[in-house]
Amino acid sequence: MSLPGLPPGLQKDKAPGLSLKRQLLLWLLLPQLLLWLVGGLLAYRIALNYAEKGIDQSLTQSVRSLARQVKPMGSGLLVDFPRAARDILEEDPTDRVSYMVSSPPGQFVLGNSKLPDPLLDVHVQPGEPLIYETLLDKKPVRVALLEVNYGDADAPQRLRVQVAKSLAVQQRIARELVADMLVPLVLLGALIGTVVFIGVGRGLQPLKRLEALLGDRAHRSVTTLLPIELTQAPLEVHSLAEAVNQMLAAVRRSLGQEKRFINDAAHQLRTPLAGLISQTELALTERDPQALQERLTKVHAGALRSAHLVHQLLSLARTEADITPQPMDMAALAREVAREWTPRAITAGIDLGYEGEDSLVTLGEKLLLREAISNLIDNALHYAGRGATVTLRVQRLQGHAVVEVEDNGPGLLESDVPHVFERFWRASELPGGCGLGLSIVQEITLRHGGNAVVLHAAPQGLCARLSLPLPLFPITSGAFRHPPQLPAVA
DSSP: OOOTTSOGGGOOOOOOOOOHHHHHHHHHHHHHHHHHHHHHHHHHHHHHHHHHHHHHHHHHHHHHHHHHHEEEETTEEEEOOOHHHHHHHTSOGGGOEEEEEESSTTSEEEESSOOOOOSSOOOOOTTSOEEEEEEETTEEEEEEEEEEEEEOSSSEEEEEEEEEEESHHHHHHHHHHHHHHHHHHHHHHHHHHHHHHHHHHHHTHHHHHHHHHHHHHHTSOGGGOOOOOOSSOOHHHHHHHHHHHHHHHHHHHHHHHHHHHHHHHHHHHHHHHHHHHHHHHHHHHOOOHHHHHHHHHHHHHHHHHHHHHHHHHHHHHHHTSOOOOEEEEHHHHHHHHHHHHHHHHHHHTOEEEEEEOSOOEEEEOHHHHHHHHHHHHHHHHHHHOTTOEEEEEEEEETTEEEEEEEEOSOOOOTTTGGGTTSTTOOSOOOTTOOSOHHHHHHHHHHHTTOEEEEEEOSSSSEEEEEEEEOOSSOOOOTTOOOOOOOOOBO
16 A cells, blocks of 8 residues: 555555454453453352352261260260161262261271271361361262260270261352352343443544544645534544644645745746846847847846745745754854855945854754855845945854844834745845745744844844754764854955
């Protein structure tokens, strides 16, 4: 998939990720599923625990009841264990109950099975039941053990009664309890999942409407893009729509400015070109050498004006490109530009000089800043007048690198100052200017995060100032070579 507006080398195929709806459903339903699984395991464990307590209580009652049926008599034992009681203990084949009476402990007296002793060497307190788990016929069982003392003081004896019950009933009870709990929980989970699915779908409907509105505007002219209106939408979608509206407004403003700029540029170019054509046509029919020389002089002046206008237009277009700030010495750059304009100042009879810092290192695009300083000097030399003084100044002021070009010429009216940065605006009808110089200066300054202003100089004249923020940390400037300070030129 190619992206319009990008060079082929910069276009990359990117597969779309999961949709927002799927991500929301995953984040909402997967935790619920995990909680249901953990809850089921905990419920099964709790059910086992309660079933185990019920079995232990039943075994304790059974072992006590059986112990009461075995009574010491002299040196022997009287077992009063009727057949009906044995039938009750053995009535459930799937939950077989085993019992054993031994005296001394471990020596079989009666019972339906020989039950193992506790695995650990545990001290048994007479009269207190002991519950433990063991294996009987390779099956897990739970055993209640009770020991009773009998006999004479000279010949004490001990009776052990054991009752065992398989764990099948415990597992069955646990399964029944878990089933009774999980069936409603599963139904509730299915209901919650359905509600979440419907809620996510309804919650994303404003985004669908926003997508439809944007798609509708994609087929319209960019200059007629209207703001997006969402009457009913969540706050986040309203914020997104507001951000899109701000972007559309910025696009409309930018395109409007570009359209006005193109119209103004076409008008500005059309005038000198029309003059060139007319002067050339007259020169072709001219027979007087002196008159022909005058026509060619006017053609040359018009060509110079057109070339200057094209150069300014290209400079203005260059300011809109991305810049990569690099360490540079602003003071050294200013002195270098001033030297380049010295012959023009001498020809115009203007005193051009530099004052300020010997070195001021900052970050910027050297080519663009050179253009900005050149435009400031050109503007001052053009309008200051013969005999004026123009001073280029670079100084550090409140964390900014400040570049000023001050002259003592006629200056501007107070009503003209707000218009100086407008494109194609000119305060004087002097030939040679095109009204783009200060606009270019402002664009370059804004691109560097600074600002440009024009102030009245004292006692008369004009001061154009641009301020660029200095970096927070000092920049090593050992690689820069600073030429000597530029003297004033008469």
